[in-house]
Each structure stands twice: as structure tokens, then as C-alpha cells.
Amino acid sequence: xxxxxxxxxxxxxxxxxxxxxxxxxxxxxxxxxxxxxxxxxxxxxxxxxxxxxxxxxxxxxxxxxxxxxxxxxxxxxxxxxxxxxxxxxxxxxxxxxxxxxxxxxxxxxxxxxxxxxxxxxxxxxxxxxxxxxxxxxxxxxxxxxxxxxxxxxxxxxxxxxxxxxxxxxxxxxxxxxxxxxxxxxxxxxxxxxxxxxxxxxxxxxxxxxxxxxxxxxxxxxxx
Amino acid sequence: xxxxxxxxxxxxxxxxxxxxxxxxxxxxxxxxxxxxxxxxxxxxxxxxxxxxxxxxxxxxxxxxxxxxxxxxxxxxxxxxxxxxxxxxxxxxxxxxxxxxxxxxxxxxxxxxxxxxxxxxxxxxxxxxxxxxxxxxxxxxxxxxxxxxxxxxxxxxxxxxxxxxxxxxxxxxxxxxxxxxxxxxxxxxxxxxxxxxxxxxxxxxxxxxxxxxxxxxxxxxxxxxxxxxxxxxxxxxxxxxxxxxxxxxxxxxxxxxxxxxxxxxxxxxxxxxxxxxxxxxxxxxxxxxxxxxxxxxxxxxxxxxxxxxxxxxxxxxxxxxxxxxxxxxxxxxxxxxxxxxxxxxxxxxxxxxxxxxxxxxxxxxxxxxxxxxxxxxxxxxxxxxx
Numbered sequence: 001x002x003x004x005x006x007x008x009x010x011x012x013x014x015x016x017x018x019x020x021x022x023x024x025x026x027x028x029x030x031x032x033x034x035x036x037x038x039x040x041x042x043x044x045x046x047x048x049x050x051x052x053x054x055x056x057x058x059x060x061x062x063x064x065x066x067x068x069x070x071x072x073x074x075x076x077x078x079x080x081x082x083x084x085x086x087x088x089x090x091x092x093x094x095x096x097x098x099x100x101x102x103x104x105x106x107x108x109x110x111x112x113x114x115x116x117x118x119x120x121x122x123x124x125x126x127x128x129x130x131x132x133x134x135x136x137x138x139x140x141x142x143x144x145x146x147x148x149x150x151x152x153x154x155x156x157x158x159x160x161x162x163x164x165x166x167x168x169x170x171x172x173x174x175x176x177x178x179x180x181x182x183x184x185x186x187x188x189x190x191x192x193x194x195x196x197x198x199x200x201x202x203x204x205x206x207x208x209x210x211x212x213x214x215x216x217x218x219x220x221x222x223x
Numbered sequence: 224x225x226x227x228x229x230x231x232x233x234x235x236x237x238x239x240x241x242x243x244x245x246x247x248x249x250x251x252x253x254x255x256x257x258x259x260x261x262x263x264x265x266x267x268x269x270x271x272x273x274x275x276x277x278x279x280x281x282x283x284x285x286x287x288x289x290x291x292x293x294x295x296x297x298x299x300x301x302x303x304x305x306x307x308x309x310x311x312x313x314x315x316x317x318x319x320x321x322x323x324x325x326x327x328x329x330x331x332x333x334x335x336x337x338x339x340x341x342x343x344x345x346x347x348x349x350x351x352x353x354x355x356x357x358x359x360x361x362x363x364x365x366x367x368x369x370x371x372x373x374x375x376x377x378x379x380x381x382x383x384x385x386x387x388x389x390x391x392x393x394x395x396x397x398x399x400x401x402x403x404x405x406x407x408x409x410x411x412x413x414x415x416x417x418x419x420x421x422x423x424x425x426x427x428x429x430x431x432x433x434x435x436x437x438x439x440x441x442x443x444x445x446x447x448x449x450x451x452x453x454x455x456x457x458x459x460x461x462x463x464x465x466x467x468x469x470x471x472x473x474x475x476x477x478x479x480x481x482x483x484x485x486x487x488x489x490x491x492x493x494x495x496x497x498x499x500x501x502x503x504x505x506x507x508x509x510x511x512x513x514x515x516x517x518x519x520x521x522x523x524x525x526x527x528x529x530x531x532x533x534x535x536x537x538x539x540x541x542x543x544x545x546x547x548x549x550x551x552x553x554x555x556x557x558x559x560x561x562x563x564x565x566x567x568x569x570x571x572x573x574x575x576x577x578x579x580x581x582x583x584x585x586x587x588x589x590x591x592x593x594x595x596x597x598x599x600x601x602x603x604x605x606x607x608x
Contacts, residue, residue, distance in 0.1 A: 087341065092420055197509060199441075200385060203484060207442065
């Protein structure tokens with residue numbers, strides 16, 4: 001992590017990337033053309049700035065790359081940050097993109113005779129086992145989590161468990177699977193995250209990028 | 224029956240340290256202790272295990288979640304394995320050494336055990352090496368701790384050192400001046416710890432604007448001090464900020480080249496600290512090398528009568544990651560039958576001698592097999608490669 005080494009910005013693949021790219025363009029960061037090639041196998045990309053590279057990983061891995069200092073900057077939803085609770089991360093900036101929420105949902109027919117106050121133990125399918133356990137523990141309920149990596153909404157219908165904790169944006173996926181959102185755990189937006197040691201040791205390089213991206217996020221919100 | 228390979232499995236976070244790292248680690252620790260000793264710090268050695276209620280009393284409570292406990296069959300009381308040595312040194316200073324003249328300078332080196340590793344340090348057992356300077360509230364003492372840490376790290380060959388100063392009471396003082404309590408507002412504390420400016424502006428209430436300014440002020444020491452000077456801080460917070468400035472001036476005077484940053488709101492890793500704190504970073508090392516700062520020694524034994532103290536702790540595992548690989552010691556193979564006096568002569572010249580116990584046909588091959596760099600041929604060491 002010498003002062004003259006390149007900074008690495010980690011971006012999440014998928015849904016949020018489409019919102020991230022225009023924001024970075026506003027901040028004057030443009031990745032090399034290969035970044036947009038649909039079939040590319042490349043994972044690390046140069047940008048129009050010699051001192052800044054971009055990597056593309058799964059959203060959960062963005063936080064891990066940045067926490068361990070493999071990347072100095074990253075963009076990740078606060079759902080991911082809440083799940084890992086890394087102490088080596090700063091999240092100085094809410095980018096206001098990738099807006100959704102993380103919620104508890106259960107089948108519509110269960111709601112009629114379900115009283116959450118009486119729960120002492122629930123079994124929940126989720127991508128977020130730690131966050132889920134913490135959320136329920138805070139209200140005195142033990143959550144037994146079944147960790148899934150996708151298609152969480154299928155779990156209740158197939159009898160894996162009765163409740164799920166997952167991201168909800170429009171609620172269309174829940175409805176299509178006969179589920180109803182019963183509790184909101186948190187609102188989710190994408191955050192700019194920074195490695196703690198990098199912000200201290202390479203402050204002169206890292207902080208101008210934070211300011212540029214902050215200005216771009218403000219401009220995007222005003223537009 | 225456990226198979227031999229399985230028997231080699233260690234519990235998570237524990238490991239064997241092998242040659243040459245084990246010797247290197249010991250040498251680094253000794254060099255650090257020598258630097259401390261040369262500046263008047265005297266070594267103490269507390270036990271590995273203490274009674275839980277004394278180890279974890281008062282400010283020690285912050286270490287509670289990290290601490291292994293066991294039942295003492297003799298006294299039938301709970302004992303705790305140390306997870307941090309600073310509080311043990313403070314206990315010694317304020318009990319058995321309470322009549323020793325102040326300021327009291329003590330140093331220590333030892334192993335600690337924690338129930339869980341963290342993100343960057345999966346190790347549950349690691350070494351701590353450090354000093355405590357007890358019985359003085361002087362700014363010169365804060366500067367001495369920072370400068371001694373820098374000198375000791377330079378002496379063992381750490382390059383690219385960067386020291387981050389912070390003042391854990393600054394943000395609470397700002398919040399208190401607006402009639403609230405940061406200690407009771409965990410969401411705000413968390414937002415400050417994450418440096419989440421947006422969240423701080425929502426949760427900060429009347430203190431929000433000033434907290435945001437503190438967040439923005441973090442950076443190289445000179446620019447942070449300039450930014451803090453422009454803020455209309457409440458009196459208690461202003462005193463904390465002035466103190467940081469005073470210590471920075473002392474450090475600058477003694478070591479103008481030292482890389483210093485200031486983060487006015489940093490609170491992580493300062494479980495029991497009460498005044499100026501610092502964290503040691505180095506280029507190419509992903510976590511901190513150590514941390515230190517001001518605390519109250521002995522508060523738990525005689526509440527209200529604790530002594531002002533400062534000090535720092537270096538973590539040997541992180542430190543070894545910051546250092547270049549150790550130079551291999553020159554090893555000289557002595558064929559079987561070499562006289563003892565000859566062996567002693569070469570050792571006297573700085574060689575590690577490896578004695579052949581049985582005659583071998585090819586001494587040079589045997590030397591290479593035993594990882595010796597040289598073999599004694601006639602009366603001269605000869606390189607084996």
C-alpha cells in the first residue's frame with residue numbers, strides 16, 4: 001500500500017451497477033471500454049485516471065475487498081454493511097442510489113393467525129443471517145437462519161421455512177410468490193465505503209475522490 | 224484414535240510459529256524492549272491469569288467480551304486470561320508500586336488471548352509489547368509516548384510509519400454542550416464511527432453541524448488543527464482540541480519528519496481511553512501496528528483516586544507483517560570429530576555451528592541437507608552452493 005500505488009475502487013455487479021456508472025461519470029471517472037463489453041472476462045479495469053482502477057465483484061464481496069484493504073474504495077448497500085459489520089470500513093457517503101428496503105415477509109395465509117409478540121423462535125431463510133439474528137435477538141426472539149444465496153422468495157412455498165428476510169424494492173417478487181411484507185428492518189441505499197487504514201495513511205489520495213463522488217451525488221440528486 | 228495429521232490441527236486463531244520466524248519475533252521484541260529500557264522504562268511481568276473481578280473491574284469491563292474465563296479449583300473463584308496487558312500494568316503501578324516515585328515508567332512484553340479474532344486479525348493469541356507512563360497528565364508525557372513508539376518502530380526497521388492522533392472525548396464534549404449525551408445515543412455513535420456524514424446530520428440534533436465539521440476536519444495534522452481552530456467549539460471540547468495542538472507541536476519539535484494525521488472523532492479500538500489517543504499505521508500493512516493513549520490507571524481499585532496515565536501497545540503479529548523477512552543467520556556445518564575449541568572459535572565469530580554427530584561420506588551434501596550455508600573444510604568455512 002505504498003503512496004504511489006494505484007487506488008482500487010470496487011463496484012458491485014448487477015442491479016446497482018447501472019445506477020453507479022452514470023454517477024461515476026458525473027464524478028469524472030470513466031472506465032476503459034472493455035468494462036461495458038457484455039462478454040468480457042476481465043475483472044480489473046483501468047479508468048481515465050492513471051492512479052485509479054476499478055474492479056467488479058459480487059456486492060457482498062465489495063465490502064470484504066475494502067475491509068481487508070485489497071481495494072481502498074468501494075460502493076456497497078448498507079444491507080451488506082449491516083450484515084458484515086466490518087470495523088475496518090468507513091461509510092462516509094450515502095449515494096442515494098439502489099434504494100430499497102430489507103424486510104421480513106411471510107405467506108399471506110399465515111398472517112391471519114400470526115402474532116409476532118408471541119414468537120420465541122423463528123426459522124428464516126435469508127441471504128443475511130447475521131443481520132437477521134441481530135434484529136430478532138434485539139426483540140428477544142431467537143432466529144434460526146437458513147442461509148441462501150438467491151431465490152429466497154421460493155423458500156416458504158416449498159416448505160423450507162415460513163418466513164424470509166430479503167431486499168424488497170417494488171414488492172412485485174413477493175406478491176408473485178404469495179408473500180406479504182410484515183416488518184421493515186431497514187431502508188437500504190448504496191454507500192461509498194473506504195478502508196480505514198487507507199483513509200489515514202493515504203489521505204491525500206483518497207479524500208479528493210470522496211469529495212468528487214460526494215459532489216456528483218449531490219448534483220445527481222439536484223438534477 | 225486421532226490420526227497424526229488431525230492431531231496437528233490447532234483451534235481456530237492459534238498457530239505454531241516455526242524457524243526462522245520464532246527467533247525473529249523474539250529478536251524484534253528484545254530490540255523494542257531495549258529501546259524502551261534506554262529511555263528509562265523498567266520491565267514488569269504480570270501473570271497470564273488473574274481473578275476475573277480484578278482484571279475486568281472498572282475500565283477493564285470493556286475487555287469483558289474478549290476474555291476467556293476459567294474456574295480456579297483452589298480458590299473456587301472465576302479467573303480470567305488476560306486479553307490486554309495495559310490494565311495489568313496499571314494495577315501493578317497503583318497497588319504494589321504505589322509508593323514508587325512518579326512519573327512511573329514501566330514496560331512489558333507478553334502474550335494475550337482473546338475469545339474471538341477480528342476482521343483483520345484472526346489470531347486469538349498474539350504478543351503485546353508496550354510501555355505505560357503513569358502518574359502524569361503533562362502534554363510532554365503524551366508526546367513522549369508517541370515519540371517513543373515511533374523511535375522503537377524505526378529501530379526494528381518499520382518504514383512508512385504514519386501516526387493517527389485522536390481525542391475520544393472531543394465529540395462527546397460537543398454533544399454534551401448541546402445538552403445531549405453521545406454515550407446514550409448509540410445510533411449517533413455508530414454513525415460517527417462509520418464517518419457517515421448524512422446520518423450524523425440526521426441524528427446529531429443541535430450538535431449536527433459541528434459534528435459534521437469535525438468529520439470533515441480529519442486529515443494531515445496541520446490542516447486538521449487549522450480547521451479545528453476555526454470552529455467555535457464549546458469550552459470543554461476546545462480544551463481537548465488545544466491539547467491535541469500542544470502535543471502535535473511537541474512531537475513536531477522532536478521529530479519534524481514524522482507523518483502525523485488527526486482524526487478528531489475516531490473512537491474505535493479505544494475501549495478504556497480518556498484523552499489523547501493514537502493509532503500506528505505503516506505503508507503496506509493492512510491493519511494497525513499498535514495503539515495507545517491516555518487513560519486513568521487504578522480507577523477500579525480506588526474509585527475517584529485513579530492516576531492519569533498514558534502508554535501504548537504494539538502487536539507483534541502485525542509488526543512482523545510490516546518488517547522485511549529476517550536475514551538468514553550464517554550456519555556452519557562442522558563434520559563429526561571437529562574439536563570443541565574450534566567450534567567455539569567459529570561461534571565466537573558469529574556463526575551458528577551445526578555439529579555432525581556421525582561421520583558422513585559427503586560433508587558438503589550433509590551441510591546442504593541441514594540447511595547450512597557453509598561447511599568447515601580443513602580450517603576454513605566454505606560455501607556449500
